[in-house]
Amino acid sequence: MANFHYCYASILFIQIWCFEVSKLNPYYQLEQQAFEFNDANFTQNECFTYGIWSKYNPLSITSQVGSLGLLDSNCFHLHNIMGQSSQSLNLIYYDCLDENTQSIKKILEFINEDEEVFKFEISIDVLEYENIWYFLQIVEWPGLFKLEFVIFQEITMKMHEIKQMQRPFKDKNIVLRFGGDLIVTNSNIPNLYTNTKFAYFPGFIMIQKLSTQSLELDVDFDSFVQSTYSDYGYCECELNEEVNLPDVSLDWLDKQIYISKNTNCESFILSGDYIINRGFYLLIYNFISQLLELIFQQELISFSNELLNIYWRQQN
Structure with a gap:
């Protein structure tokens, strides 16, 4: 304390x-x-x-x-x-x-x-x-x-x-x-x-x-x-020391959970490579929606990839 x-x-x-x-x-x-x-x-x-x-x-x-x-x-x-x-x-x-x-x-x-x-x-x-x-x-x-x-x-x-x-x-x-x-x-x-x-x-x-x-x-x-x-009152984001998480294969209904112990200030960066077998945009949309639980804050969502931003706006 x-x-x-x-x-x-x-x-x-x-x-x-x-x-x-x-x-x-x-x-x-x-x-x-x-x-x-x-x-x-x-x-x-x-x-x-x-x-x-x-x-x-x-x-x-x-x-x-x-x-x-x-x-x-x-x-x-x-x-x-x-x-x-x-x-x-x-x-x-x-x-x-x-x-x-x-x-x-x-x-x-x-x-x-x-x-x-x-x-x-x-x-x-x-x-x-x-x-x-x-x-x-x-x-x-x-x-x-x-x-x-x-x-x-x-x-x-x-x-x-x-x-x-x-x-x-x-x-x-x-x-x-x-x-x-x-x-x-x-x-x-x-x-x-x-x-x-x-x-x-x-x-x-x-x-x-x-x-x-x-x-x-x-x-x-x-x-x-x-x-x-x-x-x-003002939050400062902290860099996560664990930057190389192991690869994960997500099959149907599989869940993987990772919670950072560092401070997150209303937003955070999730980066990595995703290999999706089919329905790229639909699956990545559903995956990110469920992962980040941002359904009720749609106006705050943005993606670094403009194609994903366009798809998100079309769906909402």
Whole structure:
């Protein structure tokens, strides 16, 4: 896990926001942080804040953490807050993919100190989910009974909410958990029943660790997110060291699988020689279509051979 420290200065409001960002290890994507809440420790401008970046990438090297696999639930766990003593769920943040309705939602649910239950969700375009960073930031000023949180899609704000409460959790001594799976065993949130299952998130997670800050009430979230995204949001392709793969003879319905461990930035280069006995264009069209699974992104497809490009356009 790599840690990076940042200090973001806002000249307009004369404030400095310092925070630590950690990239979770994709081979064991799980992190916990304990926090003891005491309202006497916070003046009016003092707050506690934390955040989580997530990028869905089902073909990444992210390993399963926990007993639940990806087929055990259509909802992916990103973050939760549990009471240290009660072991009861206070807050949960997760993604749900519904194949029947072809819909994707990001959902945040929690119960506050007055036992008020809140649920917020945003719908996501199916073409704007995979390989795209999403960011949740939570800021709470206990002395002012003010909760503020935002959800960003890369550098575009998708949700901004302000609520009057002292904290977005019921218990005072809590554990923040990021990554891994979750099977609900005890919940303060009424509509999250025992044995509700959340699979591990198949992608990458970064966390902005919980910290206490002295901040003015008008936080410039846009500038803050842009400064962080400039370091993490842009992908750089990596050259694969294994450049000479063995020859493969593909017979009827045979399958050969090769997954690179390197980063791929929405596209990759596949090169080699293909010897096809008959129906050249039809077979190469079907072969590449199934191999790359690009049926639903036809407008993004291009081939280096112009004849294949022409054939693709004629078929679509």
